[in-house]
Amino acid sequence: MKVLIIGGVAGGATAAARLRRLNEKAEIIVFEKSGYVSYANCGLPYYIGGIIENKKALTLQTPASFKKRFNIDVRVNSEVLSINPKERTLFIKDLQSGKTYTESYDKLILSPGAKAIKPALPGIDSDKIFTLRTVEDTFRIRECIERQKPSSAVVVGGGFIGLEMAENLIQEQIHTTLLQRSSQVMPPLDYDMACQLHAYLRSQGLDLRLNSPIASYEEMADGIKIHLKDGTALETDMVLLAIGVSPDTQLAKEAGLTLGAKDAIVVDEHLQTSDKDIYAVGDAIQVSHFVSGLEAVIPLAGPANKQGRIAADNICGRQSTYQGSQGSSIIKLFDMTCASTGLNEKTAQAAGIKYDKVINFSPSHATYYPGASDMTIKTLFDTETGRILGSQIVGFDGVDKRVDVLATAIRGGMTGYDLAELELAYAPPFSSAKDPVNMVGFVIENILEGRVKQYHWEEIKELPQDGSVTLLDVRTESEYREGALAGSINIPLDSLRENLHQIEKNKPVYVNCYSGLRSYVAFRILSELGYCCYNLSGGYGFYEYILYDKSFDDTARHGCGVKI
């Protein structure tokens, strides 16, 4: 058996190694357009920022090491120009010698990945505009920083690469502006969760400008000028364009393979394309979303690696199936961690799924043990069954643990009741006896069983202002004085029972505290006494970030710091 693989990173490299382990005698050839194989794709931004110091750490695997260990023929600098599915051949160009040749296959695996999106804007081809996808891109950017010592940079796009690049540029003492077309960075988060990240990034020195679509680029003698659609402009020394990626599927298209959304390659559960001898894996394929069941394109390293393994299994006769991706992702930005898994509100709404949501605010571990920090967890669940649909977490220490527990729970089809029962490992340096994930379960359980009714920050502005409802803030007086919901009265929780006479019984009471915990206790007291109550999900603390974000945005877009 002769297997050819197009693409030697993540999915392609995994497939090659797995193929060899399953079949010692197969002939396996990997074609990689870039000069590197199986490189540390996700580590590239950290080399630019100097966190990863050694070039070699990024490129541990070489064609020679693949040959030695796996007897696999890896051909770098080798561009596949076309696929001929009928003849089962590839037409390849050696980019160093310029020579072209043909190679036949019994089975072909496509792992071409995705390419950085470059919008057709005037000036986009300036060599002061960089994209980051390959090792070569990385070295180019690093070299530019080392040689030209830019004092400012603009990152365009607030996804994973854009944010990681912004962090690493700031680490290099470069004044960095991030331009984001929409009102939030980090698309896997909902807007309300992203607000905390916005505030944090600004506190770390990032000049973050939301709602700032670009009209054109203009190269200058000593830099590049970016014209925004709102008529303003800013000058900078270099631009890092990171507005997203799209499946690199021109070859597949020309070969007549069926493409789906975003021109991603359509595969079945065995990762077989519309041609039975061609499999496809990684960022270039369309998958079904594990939670919604809808078709999706989810370019992440974890799924790519798993798919590589599965494609190899199927080629070697093992009926292995891919169950879909759930979009588990995580990013470290300075000391903050943002993570998500499953559906967020945007994707749940797009899928037409009926959900409810809870916001939890929990310390990373027992607060009496030093070093605890708070995290915010937003969890969506199915209102009928309580099944967990997705979760987003923003915080510092311990965020990665909770998102993985929630990702596992989602994989297992678990409900809020199940989260309440999870027996996680507790000691003071690591957690609390009631882990943040248990707390998520407790709140969902309380909602499903009618022990608490919530209201959300989006509803605050719709509350009647005519005195027909009571807004009750149960925080301490000093907390209340520093900022509270307009029209709310303050009765601290610990004196609520003595002050019930201040609350009219025939009016609905909208209770809030800072996080939703004290107000839940107040809710229970009041509702046991016959009041009709609603508890502000996430509390005033959550809402405050949204207020801050909305107020900041306009100022920030016209603030100083970058030459305008």
Place this chain on the structure above:
Amino acid sequence: MKVLIIGGVAGGATAAARLRRLNEKAEIIVFEKSGYVSYANCGLPYYIGGIIENKKALTLQTPASFKKRFNIDVRVNSEVLSINPKERTLFIKDLQSGKTYTESYDKLILSPGAKAIKPALPGIDSDKIFTLRTVEDTFRIRECIERQKPSSAVVVGGGFIGLEMAENLIQEQIHTTLLQRSSQVMPPLDYDMACQLHAYLRSQGLDLRLNSPIASYEEMADGIKIHLKDGTALETDMVLLAIGVSPDTQLAKEAGLTLGAKDAIVVDEHLQTSDKDIYAVGDAIQVSHFVSGLEAVIPLAGPANKQGRIAADNICGRQSTYQGSQGSSIIKLFDMTCASTGLNEKTAQAAGIKYDKVINFSPSHATYYPGASDMTIKTLFDTETGRILGSQIVGFDGVDKRVDVLATAIRGGMTGYDLAELELAYAPPFSSAKDPVNMVGFVIENILEGRVKQYHWEEIKELPQDGSVTLLDVRTESEYREGALAGSINIPLDSLRENLHQIEKNKPVYVNCYSGLRSYVAFRILSELGYCCYNLSGGYGFYEYILYDKSFDDTARHGCGVKI
């Protein structure tokens, strides 16, 4: 409704607060024998070592704060002398005034906890021997350290409290010896996993003496002498006795409640005792083990808290059930973390469950990103279904995350196949594209599908020495030279294909490398070529810790460092 609760920590305090949230009008009284309520039980050792500096951090809750927030009457220094289930009354002694009185109940919750075991050895009542269970015990030990400035201490017992105390005493610059009756510390681990902990603790300055049962204690003018059963003795300034706890159920016994194993209180799934008006929670009860289904006593804070919530639910009419404990536990010792969940080999064997096991050795995150450290994961699975039965992890960073993912997988009844498919959140600072838990799944899957056959370290000594089998070490030459299995030949993996002629085809080949990963690749090469192979689970690196432990023990027991 009037509810009395005996015990105001963990389970008792949780039950009280939950009761109030569910029923604003109930009369709730909590009796706590010690002077403190809802204190930070698991934080006590860290106050002794000075990591938690403020006394108040341990005792944030007070009777006054409980009264204010929950309208609960908490009576500290109040010992319940007897329960009269027929009359539904308690007979209580106020330990400060000496007064006794009776209190009636509609429902009673027992949360008496466990007490430190004190064996009936000569000299055991010396006031230089301390136990640690309450806040008072903690202050007593801290005061002894501050006033008497002991230069040496002996900890007896290598469970959670003993180990945490040893760490904290060493942090205080006190020369610390730990005496352990059996051949290992940390009972939730199997011996082979504990060996790594033993080596690490010794490297941190702990004088660890295994297999060292004590015969008697003898108080001296300036210290205390400990006579071991092997005839040796050692002198020290103070002894911390931490050989375990037993359910504190004398009251329950006298009240005629049914007791089970270790005199723990028998409860049904609603946590109801043999008396329908009495519920019991926490360290004092017998639970069913979530994985084995067997009766067990599992004194841990997480389960105690969940049980408190469930008892309150049932009392308030919500049919809530406890599904059993799985013994998820974790401990930080200096920078090392040891964790476990579910069954280990000892408990699986006791339960008569047919299992197989895999040992994985994985970096905590992508090795090209700074700060990665290795962890060892031992996982037991059902040989028929692949269901995960339990897991133990020893390592540094990221151990807490993996044990919680595995604990969640166990709760969800997941198999090794499911672990392979888990989509966990990956970025270089947090994990690898193939997370350590995925790797566990991959190995289990390979075993279940016959793609690899293992042998374990216990079997090494049983391998025939007559030349009828080949022991093949596929590490590099330099690794091999530093120590290898007796009788093994060395062919590094990357030159295996050229040296096949050195391996006789008609003999079984027992392959090993350092961790089991390279030898798995060798296994696949050889077995594809018709060899009969076995792969050493965990590799030579795992076995080396066991060899080291066995060789160390005897020397350590008679080493210097403590006055003999």
